[in-house]
Amino acid sequence: MSAASGGEATPAGTLGDVAEASNGSLNSADLVKALGFRLHHVGVATQKLDATAKLLEGLFGYRTIAGPFADPIQRVSVSFLTMSDEDRVEVELVEPLAEDSPVRSILQKGGGTAYHLCLETADLEGALAHAKGLGCMLVSPPAPAVAFGGRRIAWMYTPTRQLIELVETAAPTS
Template identity: 35%
Template sequence: MDLKFHHLGIACKDIDQTAERYSLLGYTRGEQIFDPLQNINICFLTHPEMPLVELLSPADIKSPIVQILEKNGTTPYHTCYSVTDITEAIGRLKKQQYIVVSTPKIACAIDNHRVAFLYHKDMGLIELVEE
């Protein structure tokens, strides 16, 4: 399985405030997008010498990240890896005791590539994005 680091997902209550803090570190803010499948607002931050960062904020109280934010405040949420074949990667990770949290879906924030989320008790939440 050929995994490549893609981005770090950060759960936050307010994208504007968090993006402003990242801008002080040299990050540039991209366009904010609403993802109806995940019920979240998303904004990617870029830096010429640093990893890509994805900010995620809840669209409403039904968003999957609300409870995490209530418990932890702004916090790392997931690590994303790109893969060439998402179905094959999921199969291999399931054999390593990863649990599929979300089956492959189209991600409007990542140029309509398919993404899936998996969880492992020793790794936390990971996202796979198909190249």
């Protein structure tokens, strides 16, 4: 599985599921299941993609499976790494592309660090509505991402200040 391919599709939740939940016909566990959440990757801010990828290869046996992708909308360049085909969660190395990249401020505060979790969801709008209902704050609305073949991503902060990226599940291939 790679970031670009999107892996396997999960059962699709719909905005109708969220509407039903707001009327009380779905409990929270059923709503979360309908949204099809799956941990996709851990994002790591870095000054240099190549140097960090080589370090992780030497230390732990990671290999680049997708990228680098320059994304002018997000103002970053990213690569995805994994140790083996059996890995369920990838590491995304994120390098700032411009002075105004949001990743640059993260790096200025303390060097390379894991700073976000990315969850894939079958229903991006439904997931955002669910998160808003639990007190999450939208940081960046849905927008296409180069690293995901144009699939949309959105960013939010949880009430406890964790940065979460949501990416819509890839359409099934026939």
